[in-house]
Amino acid sequence: MLSKLIKYDLKAVSPVLLTIHGAVLILSLxxxxxxxxxxxxxxxxxxxxxxxxxxxxxxxxxxxATIVYLGMRYHRNLYTDEGYLTNTLPVTANCHVLSKYLCGVLWSFLDAAVILLCVFIFLNDELFEFCQAVSAYIPANLFLLTIATVILELFISCLSVYCAVGIGNLFHGHRVMGCIGGYVLLYLINQVIGLILAFPFFTNETIRNAESADANSPEVLYEVSQILGRILILSLILSIIIGIIYYIVCVKLLDKKLEMD
Known part of the structure; x- marks a missing residue:
């Protein structure tokens, strides 16, 4: 049943998303x-x-538009009259959320791939120069951690929207504002938690003395890269935990709706 749900979700969202991504790709070419x-x-x-x-x-x-459209599809398919018909299927809330999540992740990666391709096609020389300049200052391990952070963000970006949609639908009569407010609230909570956890790293002696030290000295650059690496590792762990929480909240909120229906 999960495979059928995924096919149905992909069939529902792909025409619009393929059109807008194809259009921007043509503009780049x-x-x-x-x-x-x-x-x-x-x-x-x-x-x-x-x-x-x-x-x-x-x-x-x-x-x-990609992330907004995925959120709209999630809302329409699970929390509106269309959702009433969807929820009559002999499928658990977990299966519904998992189907939407896998569809969202797939399109998040396709979206990122198309964006990178467009930038590469149109700004290939400038992009090459930028990468050369960055590689001269960023160690390989820090670069890999940054890539891992971006990839992980693609995995959880749609979950944050789905979670916001679920929260927004708790406010009957003000669901749109509830969704927007829920997303803003989740974003602020994530940022505050991230800043609180990362704050101890910024009290490091090297950071506080960076202005008075030679910023290009190997010792300072190495120490700063180590600190940034620890922050990125912390960010990865935090993102995984937050992603799991988002998923659980999405399932619980949909379960609650199914019980009410």
């Missing part, structure tokens, strides 16, 4: 083609600058 034809770079002329800003805005809008 067209921009790269014309700028290569005219032998100009993204910010060389007024036209190229406007096109670049427009494209980057479109990429950001697509990323936002």
């Amino acid at each position: 067209l921009g790269h083609f014309f700028m290569s034809l005219l032998h100009i770079k993204p910010f060389d002329t007024i036209f190229s600058s406007i096109y670049t800003v427009t494209l980057l805005t479109a990429i950001g809008a697509v990323a936002l």
Whole structure:
């Protein structure tokens, strides 16, 4: 049954998401083609600058639209009249949430892949220069931890939206505002917890004396990279815990709704 639910969810969300991602990919290809034809770079002329800003805005809008659309689908399929029919299926709340989660994770990764591809196509030279500059200062272990943090964020980003939707539907008559408020609340709680846990690292003697020390000295750079590495490891652990909590809350809230129905 889970496989059928996943196929149904993918079939429901994919047409819209494929369309908007395909559109931004075409914009990137067209921009790269014309700028290569005219032998100009993204910010060389007024036209190229406007096109670049427009494209980057479109990429950001697509990323936002993806997560919002997944949240809307979660709400409509489980908490509206459509959800009433869905919930009559002989499927547990856990199975419903797991199906939506796997669908959301898949599209989160596809969204990230398309965004990276668009940026690479359109800003390949600038991206290469940026990576070279970053690699000169960031150790390999810190870079890998950063990548791991980003990947983990893709795994839990849709869960935070689903959890906010579940919380928002507790407020009958103000569900949209409840969803938005729930998402903001979850975000603030995560940030506060992260800052509290990371604060001890920022009281380190090396950080406090960074302004008076030679920032480019190997000793300072090594110590700072070690501190940042510990913070990223802490962030990874915290994200895993938060993701598990989000999932449990989503299942419990849907269970509560099923009992009420």
